[in-house]
Amino acid sequence: MTTDERLQEYYGRLQSRHLGPLWDSLQSIMTKEPKPRAIPYLWKWRDVHDFVMESGQLVTPERGGERRVVFFRNPGLEALEPWGWGSLTHTLYAGVQLLLPGEKAPSHRHNQNAIRFILEGSGAYTVVEGERVYMEEGDFLITPAGLWHDHVHEGDQPMLWLDCLDIPLVYELGVTFFEAHPEFNQPVTRPDNFSVDRYSVAGLRPLQDRENRYAPQAVFKWSQTKLALDGLSNQDPDPVDGYAVEYVNPATGEAAGHTIGAMMQKLPSNFHGQAHRHVHGAIYHVTRGEGYSVIGGVRFDWQKGDTFVIPNWAWHEHVNTGPSDAYLFSTNDLPVMEALHLERSERYTEGHQAISERFTGVESSVL
Amino acid sequence: MTTDERLQEYYGRLQSRHLGPLWDSLQSIMTKEPKPRAIPYLWKWRDVHDFVMESGQLVTPERGGERRVVFFRNPGLEALEPWGWGSLTHTLYAGVQLLLPGEKAPSHRHNQNAIRFILEGSGAYTVVEGERVYMEEGDFLITPAGLWHDHVHEGDQPMLWLDCLDIPLVYELGVTFFEAHPEFNQPVTRPDNFSVDRYSVAGLRPLQDRENRYAPQAVFKWSQTKLALDGLSNQDPDPVDGYAVEYVNPATGEAAGHTIGAMMQKLPSNFHGQAHRHVHGAIYHVTRGEGYSVIGGVRFDWQKGDTFVIPNWAWHEHVNTGPSDAYLFSTNDLPVMEALHLERSERYTEGHQAISERFTGVESSVL
Amino acid sequence: MTTDERLQEYYGRLQSRHLGPLWDSLQSIMTKEPKPRAIPYLWKWRDVHDFVMESGQLVTPERGGERRVVFFRNPGLEALEPWGWGSLTHTLYAGVQLLLPGEKAPSHRHNQNAIRFILEGSGAYTVVEGERVYMEEGDFLITPAGLWHDHVHEGDQPMLWLDCLDIPLVYELGVTFFEAHPEFNQPVTRPDNFSVDRYSVAGLRPLQDRENRYAPQAVFKWSQTKLALDGLSNQDPDPVDGYAVEYVNPATGEAAGHTIGAMMQKLPSNFHGQAHRHVHGAIYHVTRGEGYSVIGGVRFDWQKGDTFVIPNWAWHEHVNTGPSDAYLFSTNDLPVMEALHLERSERYTEGHQAISERFTGVESSVL
Amino acid sequence: MTTDERLQEYYGRLQSRHLGPLWDSLQSIMTKEPKPRAIPYLWKWRDVHDFVMESGQLVTPERGGERRVVFFRNPGLEALEPWGWGSLTHTLYAGVQLLLPGEKAPSHRHNQNAIRFILEGSGAYTVVEGERVYMEEGDFLITPAGLWHDHVHEGDQPMLWLDCLDIPLVYELGVTFFEAHPEFNQPVTRPDNFSVDRYSVAGLRPLQDRENRYAPQAVFKWSQTKLALDGLSNQDPDPVDGYAVEYVNPATGEAAGHTIGAMMQKLPSNFHGQAHRHVHGAIYHVTRGEGYSVIGGVRFDWQKGDTFVIPNWAWHEHVNTGPSDAYLFSTNDLPVMEALHLERSERYTEGHQAISERFTGVESSVL
């Protein structure tokens, strides 16, 4: 036998005993830089919207299925079973939920954290651990791990929102817990507008929340977010991210969504952000405006409602090509990277990337 | 010699060698419950105001004297040298500062923390580490330890505010540092309204403040504080403190004033709070309204502008006797007690104290 | 079309657009309890040892391959590409490294944390960030993320040790970094026995380490570990884990291996531990003695040198059937679960599990 | 009236209303650098020992007096009432306690933290929250705030130790709590040598102490401390402090004495440490050897048993003039300064101070 044949024979025996040779696999397992399987990708709102509305005719939200959501599957991750674990990034699931007038979605709890960003409609509310929160376009809501939650729609128009959870993270760790509430909907035990009334203003904490700091603010209203960004806009924009605010727990300064970071950016007209990259991955949803982002040298054009993903360690920059302010909502796994001391970031020396290609959808998305 | 004579002779020799007998002093040094030397006391605004205005004719704020402030001296602490260390509680100094139109107070820094609560006037600003902050009635400002600060008055009416610092604490620890700025006033390096523009809304932190969290919010405007209390007022009041919000660092949830806690309470008309006590001491300043507080069984009547002190571990309760909401600003050393793990508190079982006496000023304040 | 046909047609269209229906996949993605793909398994030392020694004739540790390690592949995880990511649990890689007399393994660093537990031999040392640490049987060493490390063998017998890294975690997060040192071996810059001389005794920290607390103790000697367990043995054993000590950073009390927990257990003769389960997974290596563990109702018999794995949330209990003390080294991902607030645990009500099956190797390991 | 007369008249009126003028007192209250009232001082062991032994003939430890201790009164602080608050530094009390064969000291608890360093004798034990700890020369013990503690002497020689508590700090804050145990001595509930058996080795924490970290190690044996210092002595000494270890909580790395820092230094023969200063104050007790310290330019000669004090921010350096190693035990308020963010330190540029004077006791100590 040649040396190589001896090695192959040895590898075969190793494999049969559930063992492996590090020297032969180290370079694929321990890459010099991150090689995420997640790829940059973009979904057009028209498509997503149509699919979601169609689901309204096909299924109802009921015990077992629990929620009527069409979720995004990162083409680089969808081979994973089951269902690509619903991965949009390596740690995050995201989807668009539809609740029709008069519908209810059952109450449950799980050890995944969830955040919600409202896209269309009004008149529906979610109940989180006894607190009823009405939802309006642009609102940001949190459903921290372990809290009961369900939804009720009292309005007369379809209600759509973006859900984001750390499902792939918890699934991959092998530690998922999920529990259905004994009743279809949990009882409401707190006065309406509980959070809104308690948390309106920066730096003022209700005295009673000194001891009780687990996710005290259930909702961040769009009108407030708008106000905060308008305030910031009197100053210079960040060269990379424009005017940007993070949603945080006002009692601790930690990410409002616990393992899930979230922010809202406002890019003024003609803003062309500089490129940077970071270890954490991000999911973007265009709230208003039109423009493009360059991710790893590929140009992704976007407008209101589109969703796109920035994988870990990919260079990226954002450009507003429209006549007015663009607003980008995004969510990320920065808190996970920080908790595990894995975060790094760097600026792109030349400022802007050269554009090698323009993303055109399914066809060009094969890497 | 009798045994007692032998002991006295022994004590005399001990004393001459700078030694002491614990068995003879333990009961005075280690009391069963706190016996603060600070006493409950109240100053009427009319008096304080007149003294402060008179000082405007006698002295100017200049390098060396630095500030034109009339400070409160707790009758139980004023024997301490020098000047009772300016003690209103065991750890806190407080006084009323006057800045006249056209005046400037020089720039300095120190290792005491300071907070300011604006009482009258407008058109003056303070500069803290390059950030100019205009001051209006009801605003709360912070000047954390180590930051340069000075004041300039561009308006046309006298400007009065309450200062509170942890001077007695730092003095008693024997570790005071103070430094004058090489220039009379430091240069302004940040855009106007820097803090106000960055921090308006609960739970939204400017992205750029993720890394830079030392005292990011320099001012808490009265209009915002009012808004927060109005929001809270849609819910049930706290049985002890009514509607109350603490001033906190919005990036961390810690006390905005670092070692100095501060809060604003709104007592609705006819509110009669239940009694409690806590290890930390507090200084109250009546922002609006009229009523009384019962401290250790003594009734202290108050109205707008009055200042009173609640010593450590004293029972206390607050009552609004006026036709409209009363607002009480207060400051305390809770952060010190928490940092040293000394805080405790308890509710008064009977709810309200029996009133044994009514405070009438200097005469009755002798213990 | 029937409803079901319509749904299937819809699902096909969804899939082609990289979208998915939550209602149809929620029950597989969000299980009621953890369903880790990792399975309980055990490798006999004789097998592993032979494979490792054979590798000594086939390959050398050199730049590129870096290390001569035979690693364990959990049968439930090996379908993952590449190489099952070297997963023994969902987050942890482990393998047995061989260094022959006179050999050197090159210097590199990576953002995975590593720990090492020495199995056989002496005379070799590892250099971690300029500190040379000699390795002897039973020693526990750490190589925290980001520190340069390489190995040199000056002795005359083969040196074997167990390596454990958080490779699968970091790989799955998509954020791996790896860097080769410009030289084959880094220079030694610290005196020999640096850690041993600085950290011997509980509760005494070198004054100079007050500020410098990143992984101050590079090695935990077996003689010390033995001493600690002997001390504990004067007290009652823990009903589940016997006498057990965790390897922690003596300057902070955190896990010595950062994301990797590790402990040494001593089970006295006839000890039959009670069953419990916890969210974190664990890898066990038998240091001394003989006995068995019951994992999920299956009995795994073990003796010195064997390696076995306890998946997340699996019931397990340990039994010493030998005449003398058994020592079990183990490593786990508890620090990850704690950092992400995912940890839970519970005791088995009946104390001991019923044994349904006895593990006999490859054949019976198919679940 | 002249301006000055007007001011004096005004000051008089202010004073009568319990008010004060900041501009006239700022320079005494807010000094450029710390001006602690504590002064450097030294007590000879012969004196202290004789006084302590004499107390053994005069009093017994009994309920009310509680402990037979002769405490040190810093000459700069003894004017304070009562009893100078037992202040040796601004925050710390220290004294020498005597327990005679057969004696018992009653059980109590308080919100001051205490540490103990054993000077002479054996056969006595202290009980802390049910844990009996035998005391031998050189041992360091902790009695954290809130835990019941009492002493029993079963040996046949007098037992002496140094006590240190944060009495002046807690007294000055006005928040002292003290409580006598309903029984004279509390029951012993833990096995003997509980701490010693659980905590012997650096970096190994009993698994069961993962959740229970409040002061897990009650005693630090001299033999262990010696071992730790001998290990360190294989390396270079710190230029200021020689070989020095801090007593820390092995489960957290925080000061073992909570608010009270403590360390043991070993100065090799001929060691002449460089000068430095720091905000925190310190109390030194000479455990072995002879030498001198220069504090603020004054030379304090010391030998075994002597006690001396280094006030806040005073320059100081230590010199061993004897033929063998000198050991200095010391205790300090560094944890308080750190908790309040007040700590600073600096090295003396010239390395050693010029000596202006030699301390000769009472006579020269008048400042």
Ligand SMILES: [Fe+2]
């Ligand atoms: Fe949910």
Ligand SMILES: [Fe+2]
């Ligand atoms: Fe980014």
Ligand SMILES: [Fe+2]
């Ligand atoms: Fe100041």
Ligand SMILES: [Fe+2]
């Ligand atoms: Fe109160």
Ligand SMILES: [Fe+2]
């Ligand atoms: Fe490595």
Ligand SMILES: [Fe+2]
């Ligand atoms: Fe376990």
Ligand SMILES: [Fe+2]
């Ligand atoms: Fe005591």
Ligand SMILES: [Fe+2]
């Ligand atoms: Fe020092």
